[in-house]
Amino acid sequence: MKPPAPAALSPLVVLPLAVMALVAAVDLAAGPGVGFLPMVSLGPAFASLVGGWRRTALVGVLALALCLVLGVYDGLFTERRGFTAMASVVGVTVAGLAGAVMRQRREIEFAGVRSIAEVAQRVLLRPVPGVAGHLRAAVSYTSAVAEARIGGDLYEVVATPAAVRVIIGDVQGKGLEAVETAAVVLGAFREAAYDEADLAAVGARVARTADRALRGEKFVTALLAELSPENGAAFLNYGHPPPLLMREGGVVHFPEPAQYALPLGLGLHGTDGPRPFRVDFGPGDQLLLHTDGVTEARDRAGAFYPLGERADLLKDPNPDAALEALRQDLMRHVPGPLHDDAAMLLLRYRQ
Template sequence: MVRRTVEGHTRTEAQAVPDILWVLPYAVMGLVVVANLIAGPTVGLLPLVSLGPAFAGLVGGWRRTVVVGLIALAAGVGLGIYSQLFEERRGFASLAAVAGVTAVGVAGSVMRQRREAELAGMRSIAEVAQRVLLRPVPRSAGHLRAAVSYTSAVAEARIGGDLYEVVSSPEGVRVIIGDVQGKGLESVETAAVVLGAFREAAHDEPDLKGVGARIERAAGRALEGEKFVTAIIAELDPANGAVFLNYGHPPPLLVRADGSVSFPEPDQYALPLGLGLGSGEGPRPFRVAFAPGDQLLLYTDGVTEARDRTGAFYPLGARTVFLKDPDPEAALEALRRDLILHTEGPLHDDAAMLLLRHRE
């Protein structure tokens, strides 16, 4: 299961603001009426009831704004009679102002609803793109159990430049996790190219280095200038453990069955995808033992580079206690929540995590 979230406000805060906006028009009009009655008929607060329909256009449909406007007009008539404003022209002028504000509020509400409908359509397209680009990883692949988490740093985001995939091949379970430099549609397009190349090569190539070579060629054709993709490609099978190709990506977190923690690194890091095209030198594969009960966490730098208010990075190696949950999805969700608590606010970069467990 993929856990995709948008951080920034808590659920309680997100719900409280609309509730206030729903009540605000009626509260303002009621306050104006009460204040006018307390101050007496010599204080004419009639024009202030137009604040009701003005606030009504912020939420809800145009019908609600019309209803609030009619209530405001009724309140205005009552205050006008109470203050004897209709003996002068300013009473009728005040009612005309209330009607005018109501008309503007209705027009604004209609325009807002149209924009919301357009945004909803764009979100639907983005969600379809998400399902194509970042498909849910299988919960079980060969000798592994898998779970994935993706936390977007951008409000309302559905997809971004982080990528991941798990493929069962004749050679073993092959996985990739990567991070495209930059943001926006270009990074999404690059992620799609890399994932497409991996999904095809993972089934066809008998050697992991061949998988990496095909992905690097595809990335080199898609990337322009100094753009690049950091990535780790891994192959896991029960007999040979885990083999990695590291293209300038943060090292994986390996948690042994006995609780010991390490970050396996190659002897020498290779250039990221897209920067080493034509050099003839890809990353050297390196092997790590991966036994029953072991766990492997692949992640993007949005995890380890997340800072708290003091500027301290997230101490991933010290947070493996959250991975003790027997359910890999629950364990990864606990780790994700701890990451958000560490930053005490929205992330500054997307954070993807892929957890692989060797079945005992």
């Protein structure tokens, strides 16, 4: 596995040669008495920042040759200054070679860890089906870490003969530890969604698994849903943000339970689990399940993202395009990268 190559037009790529050319021009213009010659060593120093050890060695050889030519031109080898300048070029080149080798090793190690993490994420968060029973589905996941594709949010859509069962959750923490926790919860849900008769039994089974697996203050907020043409939508809320429900006519509200329950993993504290609650869900309706990385995203003034006010962005006939429009609007709302992962799962009643 090779580390990523620097962009061909990057200024850092040509910087070592440009610096050496500038030093040579200044040295020729100033004459032998000024002492710019040791600055030729900046060439291999900059080369080690962006190139591999071969490029650093090549620039070092060019710098040494340039130093030799300028030293002869300036008549510096009749005294120590010429040899001192060449020694500085050799020393910086050797240090640059060591730095380039260490940087390349770190890049290879990072690429390997990232590759493993991405594979784990793909296995963990499988693509949701575009069509699940009587629903159309689309998903969006934006990590809070720049260029990262792994985080602490989870989701799944399972179409069973009785209904479509869905989970979305937010694991406390980030990285591979969060992925391990998410794998426990998703594994339990995927089995229970097929095996259990109703949503309450699914939730109880997932909760038992989480309570056994999680230690200390680790927890997962989660929202479980069961949707069928006959019974609408039923929810179990384990301390998770309520979903956005948009009716066919554009009316928006956020279904909430009468009383919130503790997140998954905290059931051993002896509190009761959540009680299922049901809402109507029919043709033309759509449901947006999301994590708090969406609703808690702030703009420069500190205002939260107004999800309810932006629900009209979901009117695009294509659910993937609608969800992408909402994601882009979310990213424009924040002044920089998100502070938390943002997962969104859009479900539409298929007419």
